[in-house]
Amino acid sequence: MIDVALIHQCADPDLKPAIVERFIEQAGSPDPLAVTIRTGNRAILAPRPTTTEEALELVRQHVGRNVVRVGITQYPAGLGLSDSRELKPDLLDACANVRMGTALFAKVYRIVVKWYGGPRDEAVEDAILAWLTGTFEGVGVFSAPDPGSIGSQEVPMTPSERAEYASDLQVPEPSVTTELDDPNKAGIRVDLSGIGSGKP
Template sequence: MDAELLKECTDPSLKPAVIEQFIDQAGSADPLAISVTSDGRRVLVPRPRSPEEAMAIVRDYVGKAVVRVGITQYPAGVGVKDVSEIDDGLVERCSNLRNGTAMLAKIMRIIARWYGDPREDDKLPQIFDDAVVAWQTGEFQGIGVFQAEDPQPVKMQRMEQVVPDGQKVVGNEEDSVGEIAPIASAPSPSQPEIRDASSMAPDKAGIRIDLTRIGGRGSSESR
């Protein structure tokens, strides 16, 4: 991915290597890519030839099915009450990357909070692993991650590097991967789970991604 695009259009709390690994596992190389899933089944839609055609497909299915869009396969409809509010930035490369990586960083903070102590190096690969699965399914430990609130911030290690062949993730204590609240227990069960069409599971995650394993990596089923 273009270095300037990564610099200008992604969440600054995530290293470029992490973002590239995320796109490889859960995203698409095509900024007009649209995935539509209903009742756990993929709906075949024509490949749009223009941003206008892409947005027409999005608006036709949002609220009726799970719709993922663009490079990050961002969940269309998050945070909007009416289809008319959906921004065509969904299919604009830079905007999709900016919104998608910001959402990923939030999901990683939610997961790190659940783990209790995100400063431990050996937790970082699992946090990333779980974040990818949560992105694909829309949930982590019963929480609708796309609509959930961002945890209160404290310092945490930055995700320094994700080796392309899936070998390891290296942390750097002087950086941060956003701000994460370290609590020892899981999120309160009284916290309501927020669901909408965008947080429905497009399909069930299969092979888990083990970033600490030497050799090949698992692949996701959701693309």
């Protein structure tokens, strides 16, 4: 069970303590040194780290190649970083992890609540699911823009408004053209010149 004092001291103030508790109970870990590594739908088993240094080294080994979640909130390690050497030990500090994790979860929650048109109980469940999967309605929630304040009015979106909102959240991938993308620049992969020429 999560320490209530830790929530009050460290959690993002935009989230009600009850939502934070529910989020950590369903998506987090009681262990501040917890490191979860997944590739596709499979978990990669690794020895449980006993020190911050061991946990950080384990994260650095896998971040960028696998999905790595760390700490009490199971924060997505490497988010926004271009180099694993930029990872800091505060990811594994209980208070710092709760602060970062709940701030990011608050954004995910706002994305879901805006889609629903206002705060609802199912929005919390969907936000937790979006946290676990990294997507909501086909949108990558960690890289999507923050919709800002959600207000208190419950005005449900129509299906077309929801679709438009989801498309607005899409972050375009950078367009990188390589020689492999241009068939006119691709080299010969298999020499077929001998076929039909009667040569053995």
